[in-house]
Amino acid sequence: MHDRQTTLKSRVTLSGIGVHSGQPVTVHCNPADADTGIVFHFSDGSEIRALVSEIGATDLCTVLGDPSARHVGTVEHMMAALFGLGIDNLAIEIEGPEVPILDGSAAAFVDAFEQAGVDRLSARRRYIRVIEPVRIENGASWAEFRPYDGTRFEVEIDFNNPAIGRQSFKSDIDAAVFCRDIARARTFGFMRDVERLWAAGYALGSSLENSIVVGEDGDIINMEGLRFPDEFARHKTLDAMGDLALAGARFIGCFRSYRGGHKLNAAALRHLLSNRNAFEIVEATRRERGRSAELIAVNAPVYAPWVL
Numbered sequence: 001m002h003d004r005q006t007t008l009k010s011r012v013t014l015s016g017i018g019v020h021s022g023q024p025v026t027v028h029c030n031p032a033d034a035d036t037g038i039v040f041h042f043s044d045g046s047e048i049r050a051l052v053s054e055i056g057a058t059d060l061c062t063v064l065g066d067p068s069a070r071h072v073g074t075v076e077h078m079m080a081a082l083f084g085l086g087i088d089n090l091a092i093e094i095e096g097p098e099v100p101i102l103d104g105s106a107a108a109f110v111d112a113f114e115q116a117g118v119d120r121l122s123a124r125r126r127y128i129r130v131i132e133p134v135r136i137e138n139g140a141s142w143a144e145f146r147p148y149d150g151t152r153f154e155v156e157i158d159f160n161n162p163a164i165g166r167q168s169f170k171s172d173i174d175a176a177v178f179c180r181d182i183a184r185a186r187t188f189g190f191m192r193d194v195e196r197l198w199a200a201g202y203a204l205g206s207s208l209e210n211s212i213v214v215g216e217d218g219d220i221i222n223m224e225g226l227r228f229p230d231e232f233a234r235h236k237t238l239d240a241m242g243d244l245a246l247a248g249a250r251f252i253g254c255f256r257s258y259r260g261g262h263k264l265n266a267a268a269l270r271h272l273l274s275n276r277n278a279f280e281i282v283e284a285t286r287r288e289r290g291r292s293a294e295l296i297a298v299n300a301p302v303y304a305p306w307v308l
Contacts, residue, residue: 002086002120002125002284003124003125003284003285004120004121004122004123004124004125004284005034005035005088005089005120005121005123005124005125006086006087006088006089006118006119006120006121006125007031007032007033007034007036007087007088007089007090007118007119007121008029008030008031008087008090008113008116008117008118008119009031009116009117009118009119010031010116010117011028011029011030011031011116012028012029012112012113012115012116013026013027013028013029014026014027014029014100014102014108014109014112015027015100016100016101016102017100017101017205017210018073018074018096018097018098018099018100018101018204018205019061019074019098019101019104019187019203019205019206019210019211020060020061020073020074020098020201020202020203020204020205020206021073021096021097021098021204021205022204022205023096023097023205024096025094025095025096025097025098025099025100026094026095026096026100027078027092027093027094027095027099027100028092028093028094029090029091029092029112029113029116030090030091030092030093031089031090031091031119032089032090032091033089033121034088034089034121034122034123035089035123036089036090036091037049037050037051037088037089037248038050038079038082038088038089038090038092038245039090039091039092040064040072040075040092040094041091041092041093041094042070042093042094043093043095046070048064048065048070048071048072049064049248050064050075050079050245050246050248051246051247051248052246052247052248052266052269052270052273054246055246055266056071057071057073058261058262058263058265058266059202059262059263060197060202060203060262061073061074061075061076061098061262062074062075062076062079062242062243062246062262062266063075063098064246071097072094072097072098072099073097073098073099074098074099074101075098075099075242075246076238076239076242076243076262077099077101077102077104077105077106077109077187077238077239077242078099078106078109078242079241079242079243079245079246080106080178080182080183080238080239080241080242080245081106081109081110081113081183082109082113082245083178083241083242083244083245083250084106084110084173084175084178084179084182084183084241085110085113085114085118085175085178085179086118086175086250087113087118088125089121101187101205101206101210101211102210103186103209103210104186104187104209104210104211104212105183105184105185105186105187105235105238106182106183106184106238106242107183107184110178110179110183124283124284124285125249125250125283125284126249126281126282126283126284127249127250127251127252127281127282127283127284128247128249128250128251128252128253128272128273128279128281129147129251129252129253129279129280129281129282130145130146130147130148130251130252130253130254130272130278130279131147131277131278131279131280132147132275132277132278132279133145133146133147133278134268134271134272134275134278135268136264136267136268136271138263138264138267140258140259141257141258141259141260141261141264142257142258142259142260142264143255143256143257143258143260143264143265143267143268144255144256144257144268145251145253145254145255145256145268145272145278146253146254146256147253147254148252148253148254149252150172150252151172151173151174151250151251151252151253152170152171152172152173152253152254152255153169153170153171153173153237153240153241153254153255153256154168154169154170154254154255154256154257155168155169155170155233155236155237155240155255155256155257155260156168156233156257156258156259157232157233157236157258157259157260158258158259159232161190161214161218162217162218163214163215163218163219163220163232164214164218164232167230167232167233168230168233169181169182169230169233169234169236169237171237173241178241181228181234182234182237182238182241183238184227184228185227185228185231185232185234185235185237185238186210186211186212186227186231186235187210187211187212187235188211188212188213188214188231188232188235189203189206189211189212189213189214190213190214190215191213191214191215191216191221192216194206208221208222208223212226212231212232236260236261239261239262239265240255240257240260240265243262243265243266243269244265244269246266246269247269247273251279252282253279255268282296283296
């Protein structure tokens with residue numbers, strides 16, 4: 001449990017292809033002051049904050065802003081890296097309509113952020129602590145937050161495809177677990193959907209270099225195969241972490257989902273934050289003469305200065 005907010009020690013630049021637009025894109029991640037949050041800046045001076053209130057679409061990725069106007073798409077992998085490494089404040093200059101897909105996982109973001117280093121700031125970090133269960137359902141799919149002493153994800157998926165089937169990933173999350181068990185899990189798709197997605201203007205930058213592709217018979221098209229036997233469930237966990245990072249503050253509790261996705265993740269987060277009796281705002285403070293941190297409740301109408 002970290003008691004102070006963080007940012008990067010130095011600027012990080014990452015370039016690549018947008019998985020849906022097919023366009024070259026670049027992000028410059030700059031250190032930011034405490035209480036800034038994660039903010040995307042555009043060349044015309046406009047900005048979009050990385051908050052669930054800014055989500056404009058969740059069809060095949062998470063889009064912040066208006067998809068028909070100023071927006072930034074495919075934010076979930078970079079947001080997962082920030083969540084996993086515990087980075088609270090960044091000013092991100094973006095050149096293009098979406099965050100680069102890189103290899104389809106969060107690994108390149110983690111490597112770049114770790115190379116830059118994480119800087120602890122003087123301001124205390126606030127957390128959202130779940131104190132009552134909240135649940136949302138959509139047909140056979142569901143997602144819920146439950147009280148838990150830590151940050152935990154339990155994500156289960158169920159696909160009618162022999163390569164995937166029903167699999168789950170369950171773990172408490174800290175930086176070491178994220179880097180070892182989640183960050184390298186890649187996004188995936190099905191060969192049968194390729195032409196339909198292209199016709200709809202999606203996946204124009206998708207390739208075997210940045211996606212796991214599953215054939216009709218359940219064969220993995222990628223020559224190198226899978227990085228984990230349950231890579232699909234691990235990537236869905238990565239996506240969930242990136243989507244829930246849009247709370248604007250880290251949460252303390254357990255997030256569980258079955259057959260979820262970006263839309264359900266966002267709906268569950270909105271449901272939690274709309275129920276003021278389901279969570280409380282706590283602040284991490286260092287015990288005197290000790291190395292561990294404890295949490296104290298704070299009487300605040302918002303859990304971070306940038307959340308309105």
